[in-house]
Amino acid sequence: MRKITLLFISFLFVGFNAISQLSTFDDTKVLANLKAHITYLASNKLEGRETGKKGEELASKYIIEQFKKLGLEPKGTNGYIQEFPFTEGVEYGKSTALAINGKSYERGKDWFPLAYSANGSVKGDLVKVGFGIIAPSMNYNDYKDKNNLQGKIFLMELSSPDGMTPHSKYKDYSDMRTKIDTAISRGAAAIIFVNSDTTADNPKGDFSNKTTPSKIPVVFANSSLATLLNSTATNGSMTIDIKRLTHTGHNIIGFIDNGAKTTVVLGAHYDHLGFGGEGSGSLYRGEKAIHPGADDNGSGTAALLEMARYLKSSNNKNNNYLICSFSGEEKGLLGSNYYAKNPTIPLASMNYMVNMDMVGRLKPDEKSLSIQGTGTSPIWHSLVDTIKRDGIKVKTTESGIGPSDFTSFYLKDIPVIFFFTGSHNDYHKPTDTEDKINYPGELSVMKIIINVMEALNDKGKLTFTKTKEETNDETPRFKVTLGVVPDYAYEGEGMRIDGISDGKPAAKAGLKAGDIVTQMDEIKVTDMMSYMKALSKFKKGDTVNLKVKRGAEIKDIKATF
Ligand SMILES: [Zn+2]
Known part of the structure; x- marks a missing residue:
């Protein structure tokens, strides 16, 4: 998960509801498999699985091996792999x-x-x-x-x-x-x-x-x-003489083909912060050290593999399943962003997206599970009420935008739901280790997710709804927000808009996804840094003159904060 800035607005207290039996989950076997996956992914050998580095490659090999064993159909662009480019760092001539x-x-x-x-x-x-x-x-x-x-x-x-x-x-x-x-x-x-x-x-x-x-x-x-x-x-x-370095990240994509018209996307990123360091998102200050990322997101990756195994043998076949192990998440949702823009199945066939990021630290006393994206389809609310089990409390957040891969699919108007067992002191630190994973807790979360997916088997294609943003698209030090989701992967001149929040200044001013903001008053917006700087200069009630590139056109648009 990227740096967390979530605000949870509702806190639903949940009792115990009887749920349909999950006959094909062999608890003992699944618990052992989860432990084996996370133990390997979070081992020192994988050096924190930084995108584009050796550890990512080793992790991707492991996941591909598992996909093969599970009998998933390859749905990358090169077998299971979908490569994506990104730039980082510099070499001096x-x-x-x-x-x-x-x-x-x-x-x-x-x-x-x-x-x-x-x-x-x-x-x-x-x-x-x-x-x-x-x-x-x-x-x-x-x-x-x-x-x-x-x-x-x-x-x-x-x-x-x-x-x-x-x-x-x-x-x-x-x-x-x-x-x-x-x-x-x-x-x-x-x-x-x-x-x-x-x-x-x-x-x-x-x-x-x-x-x-x-x-x-x-x-x-x-x-x-x-x-x-x-x-x-x-x-x-x-x-x-500097050469900006281009690197390659690797998404791993598998498919369960049930011959259905619609496909459910199940995603979990497998990359993490490597050795940490400045700009990596690490919250640790000290000698460079491997960030094992057992919970973030070894846990989600392990759950993805075991749920794929379950879905492969499930009798609920009204959807196909796309099993996505994304990379580049920690560097700014790079892998899922790239996939959503370069999908290997038609976007129109995607029914909804389930995202798992940090699902391994269910607190045994609180047992509280965060579910985000409940505003992205009318069905989620009623469903969330029926999935409560084993005394787990559910916190829901409506927004389809947040610090993990579901955001990339929400921005393509696909209903999303995101499961997360909460942050902790080891988040983005070398202490996010395997021994701290709550395996029975993770298994109960997986059962909840499977319940959701099975309950939706007969519901056809879900209706998509846009959400009001509860999370900030900019950091809190800004007094104002434009109400846009910047495309962090965009490398051209300006700030490219990936999504627009309803009811916010950008929406009111008629800005659209795909627009590129190049100027705010007399301040040139050349990239994300200058956009943030420009934004910090306004206060509520100010009107800003924007220069916006839309296709070949340059538009002058006024927006009021
Ligand atoms: Zn993270």
Whole structure:
């Protein structure tokens, strides 16, 4: 599961209801199988199953082996496998270099390229442009009286005239991307950022797929080099040769063909955080360590395999079953997002999607199970009431959008239901280990899910309904929300919208899924980072002028927060 920001609104207390017998679940055998699956998946050998790494490959081999034994039909694009690309990290070419007044400086120690940097070679005079801010509303202009800037290397302070606080008057103009675009329009051939302001954090040298490069080389100089730059330096030369790395993730897709018109999608991601580290989603701070992800999501993967075994021999054959072991979930639902956009069975034939993510830690005392997506079809509510068993309490959340793979299917107008036994202290830490799994608890959750699916066998294709969003599409530090689900996998310029929340500013303004927001007032939106930055500048009641790319058209749209 991705970082959890769920809010549960209703808490249904549940008694005990007699349910139809599950004759084909051999409890002893299933419990032993679950333990064997999770023990292997969470073992050190698999090194935390990070997408695109060796551990993911080993895990995928294990799952494929199991799919074969179960007799599932391959439904990937290459047997069971469906590959998907993603970019992460960077490699430096040998020519990458920076020299000031003819003297070379060491990359990594003295300076480093920023994710906004383009490749290229530049030689030129240095020119100080202050903070590089033009703020007409405040009559402030760092470029005033500066002429002949064309082709020069701009030396620019990271901060603003009144610091980098949320109360800065210049915050509309001081984000790095805005400064870079301003500099380019003034003729900059390259930019060297320095930071003399203690209120401003130095930028990081990470290259994720959330930042798109600008048109010129952009680097950051650490304090020792910055001192020189601010005093005697007159000219510089730099060559930036970076290769953004493309990696491949692997979804594993199997199929149970009952000759039915509709197919139920059963999904659980198998990837996890690898060794953790910055930007991975790890909540652990310490020496790098394997994040075994026994609960997240060894538990869901094990349940998926055993439920596939059950469904294969089930007499309820009014649906086919697509068994999806997604990867890339922890990096932003990458695998399920890719699958929903490149499905190997027609989307129109998908009846509903069942997602399992962290189902192995049912608390023995509370016995509370979270079920999300109950607003995505009218049938869920009545059904949820009938599945209660063994004293399990059920918390329901209506929204079809949340931090796991069901979101990708909800955004394709498919009813979804997501099962989750709750967060815990070991979530996204090296301590999410196999010995903490509650196997009998997981088995009772699986029985609940099977009950739901069997109860739906004769119900035909479910009706889809959109949900009001209970979860934020942006983190809580924002005062406003546009009410959209950004496409985190989108790598082009701008913020591509994957879904629209009903009744929110974007919906009211007529924005649509597929639209690409490229500007909010005077702030250019080039990627997710700049979108978030732009968003933080508005408050409730503000109206924003959006530039939106819809197909080949550019539209001006006003939205009110
Ligand atoms: Zn997770």
